[in-house]
Amino acid sequence: MEIVLAIGIGVFAGSGVWLLLRPRTYQVIIGLSLVSYAVNLFIFSMGRLKVGAPPILPGPGVGDPATMADPTPQALVLTAIVIGFAMTALFLVLLLAARGLTGTDHVNGRED
Amino acid sequence: MSNGQLLLLALLLPFAGSALAAFLPTHARNVAAFMAGAIAVVGVILIVVMYGAAAHDQPVRLVLEWLPMLGLNVSLRLDGLSWLFALLVFGIGALVVLYARYYMSAEDPVPRFFSFLLAFMGAMLGVVLSGNLVQLVFFWELTSLFSFLLIGYWHHTAPARDGARMALTITGAGGLCLLVGVLLIGRIVGSYELDQVLEAGGLIRSSPLYVPVVVLVLLGAFTKSAQFPFHFWLPHAMAAPTPVSAYLHSATMVKAGIFLMTRLWPVLAGTDTWFYLVVPAGLITLLLGAYAAIFQQDLKGLLAYSTISHLGLITLLLGLGSPLSAVAAIFHTVNHAIFKASLFMAAGIIDHETGTRDIRRLSGLFRYMPITGTLAMVAAAAMAGTPLLNGFLSKEMFFAEAVENHTGSLLDDSLPYWATLAGIFSVTYSLRFIIGVFFGPPPTDLPRTPHEPPHWMRFPIELLVLICLLIGIVPSFTVGPLLANAARAVIGPDLPYYSLAIWHGLTWALVMSIIAMFGGVLLFLGLRSYLDSGVEGPPLVRELKGQRIFERILVVISWQMARALERAFGSRRLQPQLRIVVGVALIAAISPLWLRGMVSEGTLALTDLDPGFALLWAVGSGCAIAAAWQAKFHRFAALVLLGGAGLVSSITFAWLSAPDLALTQLLVEIVTTVLLLLGLRWLPKRIEEPYPTSPPPSVLLRRYTDLAIAIAVGVGLAVISYAVMTRPLGESVSRYFVERAYVGGGGTNVVNVILVDFRGFDTLGEVVVLCLVGLTVYALLRRFRPAPESIEAPEQQRLQDEFDEAAPDRSPGDTVADYLRIPRLVMQWLFPVIATFAVYLFMRGHDLPGGGFAAGITLSIAFIVQYMAAGTRWVEDHLRVLPLRWMGLGLLTASATGVGSWWFGYPFLTTHARYLDWPIVGKFPVASALMFDLGIFAVVVGATVLMLVALAHQSLRSTRPRRTAEGE
DSSP, rough: HHHHHHHHHHHHHHHHHHHHHHSSSSHHHHHHHHHHHHHHHHHHHHHHOOOOOOOOSSSSSSOOOOSSHHHHHHHHHHHHHHHHHHHHHHHHHHHHHHHHHOOOOOOOOOSO | OHHHHHHHHHHHHHHHHHHHHHSSSSOOHHHHHHHHHHHHHHHHHHHHHHHHHSSEEEEEEEEEEGGGGGGGGEEEEHHHHHHHHHHHHHHHHHHHHHHHHHHHTSOOHHHHHHHHHHHHHHHHHHHHSBBBBBHHHHHHHHHHHHHHHHHHHHSSSSHHHHHHHHHHHHHHHHHHHHHHHOOOOOOOOHOOBHHHHHHHHHHHSTTTTHHHHHHHHHHHHHHHHHHHHTHHHHHGGGSOOOHHIIIIIIIIIIHHHHHHHHTTTHHHSSSSSHHHHHHHHHHHHHHHHHHHHHHBHHHHHHHHHHHHHHHHHHHHHHOOOOOHHHHHHHHHHHHHHHHHHHHHHHHHHHHHHHSSOOOTTOGGGGGGGGHHHHHHHHHHHHHTTTTTSSSOOOOHHHHHHHHHHHSSSSHHHHHHHHHHHHHHHHHHHHHHHHHHOOOOSSOSSSSOOOOOOHHHHHHHHHHHHHHHHHHSSSSSHHHHHHHHHHHHHHHOSOOOOOOOOOOOOSSSHHHHHHHHHHHHHHHHHHHOOOOOOTSOOSSSTTTTHHHHHHHHHHHHIIIIIIHHHHHHHOOOSSHHHHHHHHHHHHHHHHHHHHHOOOOOOOOOOOOOOOOOOOOOOHHHHHHHHHHHHHHHTTTHHHHHHHHHHHHHHHHHHTTTTHHHHHHHHHHHHHHHHHHHHHHTTTTTOOOOOOSOOOEEEEEEHHHHHHHHHHHHHHHHHHHHHHHHTTTOOOOOOOHHHHHHHHHHHHHHHSHIIIIITTTTHHHHHHHHHHHHHHHHEEEEEHHHOOHHHHHHHHHHHHHHHHHHSSSTTTTTHHHHTTTTHHHHHHHHHHHHHHHHHHHHHHHHTTTTTTHHHHHHHHHHHHHHHHHHHHHHHHHHOOOOOOOOHHHHHHHHHHHHHHHHHTTOOOOOOOOOOEEETTTTTTTEEEHHHHHHHHHHHHHHHHHHHHHHHHHOOOOOOSSSSSGGGGTT
16 A cells, blocks of 8 residues: 555655646646645545545544554644635635736746 | 732732723723822832831841742842832822823823833832842833833824934943843852842952953943933933923933943942043033033023933942942932932923923023922932932032042042033023022013913922931931941941031042032032023034934944845845745755765664655655646646645555554645645736747756756755664653653553653644634635636636536526535535544544544535635535634634643643543543644634635635635
């Protein structure tokens, strides 16, 4: 699993960065989304991979960390997903406003 | 109330008054003045009440814990020295307020003036009363800021703006140096508390960091107290209203530097480093200031340079390092504050009543304002050091100290001569002030006919001059005990012998005084014709203008260098900027690998590869690459592919034991896709490939570079994540979270407990970000101007409308209304179902996957479905959710839950959890974290729906008559 996920993260990040460097605002927003997927998965993978062991306690009492996935990266990524959503929305509106103001969807505000 | 609480009250009063005054109407100048005056008088009373306590060996202390682990507390401390300064701050403050009431014109926004003045009073008091060095620096910077505001009070005039900016730049930079110096002291001593620092003198002086500490602290003190070579800001600060000059730039703020040097005198002074840094600076300032004062044509300029000179004198005394000279320094600080404040007020009256401050135009005013004239003469005589006045006593002490042997160096030996010379100068400029203004022929062509000011405007001067006389004639009954207290706070309990008396017998100091008197008169007579010629500025050093050098430096740093840097590294184009950002990140990530060698595979046992997972990621990778490929020409396809990639990462989360993430990612994916879909409409029509055959080499090169960067990032990230994933996980905070999740947080879903309990504060910050984004989106779209070609109705809609118009029994819009009729009905019915699901997710969040975020986004999906089913118009007509209100209530609920724990004596956002047996529902967790989660839920719903409404609403613009052309 590790090697597959690592390659997947690499592909997401690579595609995202390629788009990030493109001239059209829409490409950049798609690129940012891809980069944030990659980064979320990357942070998530810092807790190491575990199958079938969600960080949910079986019942009341003191939990045992050895039996479940690491909850800290998950909490961080949950926050990151929501912030990523907010960023995408903000960037989308910026894109639209810039397009309305400058008449172009080029990231530099003019065709060149 | 204890003394400590009284102290806190005295410190808070001016700030409270300042805040109040800021809200007064512009013309409420009497109210503002009365309030400011009352606060200053109450302050005087408070300080006087605490006299007995401050005179003790143990200073009055008050410590309120703020960040005790970092050694940062709110700490107040009142000893003899700070008592004396606090009295000056409040006492002279009260007089200045009274004076300013008459000085300020009714056309000025006077409440603002008093608001600044009170805030400054509080800041200055903070400097004086701080028991903690970091806190002292904080108030120190506040005094710089309020000084800036006060100098720039008449901001419509250029000199006020320039003077304010210069003062802030110099004193602010000095304040930064001081901060570093204080941090170093804290490092040496291990505490920022003044009590500890004052006892660690030996430790500091023997530390290898001693020299940097002294230099940095002195930079702070010298800039504030206008010591050479930083003195030039003070004359330019005279653009401030005269009450400000009297208060800040003679009596109090410039004394902050003196106060600091006196405060730290026990720990820093007494070494050669101290002597050779402080004495020359003080000496040059003393002489240069006095010399320049003689040749000023502006009354306030003369007083400003004389202030610089007196500050130099005090600095020089502090530099000498003997206990007696420290006593003299404190004494002269008080004396100078008293006579200089009164002189500034007199200058202000002259300016006010005649309309000019130019000595060349003023003459013979004594016949018009005899009382003011007499008062000014007495004060000026005190400044010159005439017997029977306070200035004489401290100047005598200065002369006596100058004669004393300190280090035996050439500098030390020559001090008596320099001191006498400075004495001569001060007599000369005092004479010039008096004779130039009050004597001589009657003035001609004055803007106004001079007369005496209102009595209450003159009253502060009368009082101050009376104090000058009292101190000068019966010093041991008036200032003696106060001075002894202050000196004990600096030198220690055993004071050196000194006598505050007018007559000490025939000493060297007396001889020097006599020489200075006669020398000064002779010099004045000798210079008379030169001065009358009306040349501006002192001879010899006229060309050496600090201001010009300062401006030159500023231009070089902030303009030329900035422009050069911008030319070298800047670009207004986003692509090169992003390339630099990504490139720097890449280099930063690779360099450790390159320096330390490549990382190899770790030792952790790998999880078994499931073919399904590999297939999943084959699809995911394909989606990502295809999205990257298609995003330029096929936006919709790219969006679908992006959704595919998101789905793959959501499934990955589910596969790898992160159900919360999978759920949230899935829901966010839906909302993001819909938002992007809504935005697609406003993008330009599909662009054609600009290079039909083959792009030019430059474009190809750029693309290959970007491709190389992208591949490098991808490979690098893959390698790093693989390297980490194959290494065992170290011990982390997670153990605590897992073990305490139920016991401490009352929930079994550890991720949710972390979010709403352990790290609740982070989550609160995060939902605030979400609110801000929602509001920004809303604000940006309110002024949205779509590009002209996007305005028209989309092609599909046009075709439908044409079809409707062509058919006789249909009206336009019917086809759209019929479209997907049954599914639409189902979708509308889905609303309560989805809403219930949201509630379900919310309720179970603490124990099972779900929670406020997921529930909030689910509910907003319910709204999205309504938009899809019924159209924007229908939803906007039926929408009962007011997003702004939801956001506000959500934030309030979340914060109130946090604040609520204060009520029970716990820190912010401590949760309380218990299980309740509810009817029907059964056993159900009720934690205060649930309330917090409810707030988050509301914010997420509000912000998401707000964005949705704002974006969706844009589609109505096209059908409305176009108003954008007229600019709305």
